[in-house]
Amino acid sequence: MPRQPFVSSRLQGFGTTIFAEMSQLAAKTNAVNLGQGFPDSDGPAAIREIAAAAVLDGPNQYPPIGGHPDLQLAIAEHQSRFWGITLDPSTQVVATTGATEAIAASLIGLCELGDDVIVFDPTYDSYAAGIAMAGARPRPVVLHPTSDQTFGFDEAELRAAFTPRTRAILLNTPHNPTGKVFTTEELSLIAELCIENDVIAISDEVYEHLVFDGRHIPIATLPGMFERTITISSVGKSFSFTGWKIGWATGPAPLITAVRTAKQFLTFATGAPFQPATAAALRLSDDYFSDFVSDMSDRRTIVGEGLVAAGFDVYWPSGTYFVTADVTSAGYRDGIEFCLALPERAGVVAVPSQVFYQDQANGTSFVRLCFAKQPAVLHDAMHRLAQAFG
Numbered sequence: 001m002p003r004q005p006f007v008s009s010r011l012q013g014f015g016t017t018i019f020a021e022m023s024q025l026a027a028k029t030n031a032v033n034l035g036q037g038f039p040d041s042d043g044p045a046a047i048r049e050i051a052a053a054a055v056l057d058g059p060n061q062y063p064p065i066g067g068h069p070d071l072q073l074a075i076a077e078h079q080s081r082f083w084g085i086t087l088d089p090s091t092q093v094v095a096t097t098g099a100t101e102a103i104a105a106s107l108i109g110l111c112e113l114g115d116d117v118i119v120f121d122p123t124y125d126s127y128a129a130g131i132a133m134a135g136a137r138p139r140p141v142v143l144h145p146t147s148d149q150t151f152g153f154d155e156a157e158l159r160a161a162f163t164p165r166t167r168a169i170l171l172n173t174p175h176n177p178t179g180k181v182f183t184t185e186e187l188s189l190i191a192e193l194c195i196e197n198d199v200i201a202i203s204d205e206v207y208e209h210l211v212f213d214g215r216h217i218p219i220a221t222l223p224g225m226f227e228r229t230i231t232i233s234s235v236g237k238s239f240s241f242t243g244w245k246i247g248w249a250t251g252p253a254p255l256i257t258a259v260r261t262a263k264q265f266l267t268f269a270t271g272a273p274f275q276p277a278t279a280a281a282l283r284l285s286d287d288y289f290s291d292f293v294s295d296m297s298d299r300r301t302i303v304g305e306g307l308v309a310a311g312f313d314v315y316w317p318s319g320t321y322f323v324t325a326d327v328t329s330a331g332y333r334d335g336i337e338f339c340l341a342l343p344e345r346a347g348v349v350a351v352p353s354q355v356f357y358q359d360q361a362n363g364t365s366f367v368r369l370c371f372a373k374q375p376a377v378l379h380d381a382m383h384r385l386a387q388a389f390g
């Protein structure tokens with residue numbers, strides 16, 4: 001009998017999630033699935049045509065490790081056009097297999113065994129696993145619900161999280177699952193603490209083009225931060241191509257070298273025929289980006305107002321395509337209990353936010369719904385909720 005368990009101690013506890021169970025429930029009950037965090041329609045046809053042509057005509061062989069030079073150039077142009085960040089495409093940009101690999105490669109490339117990595121809790125689910133694979137430890141700082149129904153952190157808790165063991169802070173703005181967009185003041189405090197404590201910022205900005213209130217501020221643009229920040233994004237969210245898995249990390253050459261070194265032995269190179277299409281997507285006109293955000297903003301309104309009409313307390317997101325509702329307003333105490341009952345009761349699927357928390361007690365009553373779905377689908381879901389709860 002081989003020695004058990006097979007899963008290494010670093011990865012134990014990451015195997016099972018409630019998502020599979022809920023997808024099964026969704027299929028069984030024919031429910032409208034607002035649990036899945038991806039759009040139900042594909043990105044621009046003109047961009048898909050470029051990918052299709054590349055599959056037929058190439059490139060189809062290993063691209064260079066940093067990405068095709070024209071993709072590196074397009075990423076650098078994008079960072080300059082939207083955020084005023086100037087990059088050398090060949091040394092300060094690396095293409096990755098989605099933002100997920102950029103995050104994992106940053107952690108593996110930078111952390112010593114036993115280092116601490118600060119994360120804001122709740123976190124996107126790959127963070128804790130990426131930190132574990134790097135042999136580091138997560139140091140959560142909780143985003144508490146505030147009286148104006150948004151989420152914020154306590155300054156003293158953040159300060160206390162920075163210790164001599166802290167190697168990096170893994171930041172996500174706009175933030176999944178809360179929809180929080182970090183403000184200049186909040187980012188300035190984080191920046192000040194990074195500089196004071198010689199900590200690297202790994203900034204996951206995959207929702208950079210989905211900001212409804214306020215504006216997106218890359219932490220790399222704050223004074224003294226470029227030299228200690230890895231900025232990460234991908235083609236998935238901004239262009240509705242989540243399955244292409246083309247991402248990137250940008251920053252100063254020594255940090256990008258650390259990411260490349262890890263990435264080289266994880267995947268070496270990434271989706272050759274999707275690279276020219278991703279470069280073209282990054283160069284789309286301003287209209288594309290403004291239409292995208294205004295379209296998602298309309299969908300946010302459908303779901304936010306629908307949830308309010310059905311009697312839920314709603315945490316309106318300032319960014320991303322997720323909205324948080326508090327199920328205590330519907331007579332439930334626990335988001336998991338609510339989400340397991342919801343397909344039968346209302347014909348809708350949502351995700352319990354507590355699965356995103358290191359300490360689930362901090363998010364017991366919250367559920368997340370994704371509004372990157374067709375307006376008709378969203379109206380249908382809201383109608384079902386109104387009937388079941390309104």
Ligand SMILES: Cc1ncc(COP(=O)(O)O)c(C=O)c1O
Pocket residue numbers: 037097098099100101124172175176204206233234235236242245246247
């Ligand atoms: C915050 C956040 N980071 C990263 C990712 C993954 O991005 P990619 O598909 O480019 O790996 C997601 C996807 O849901 C996300 O929500």
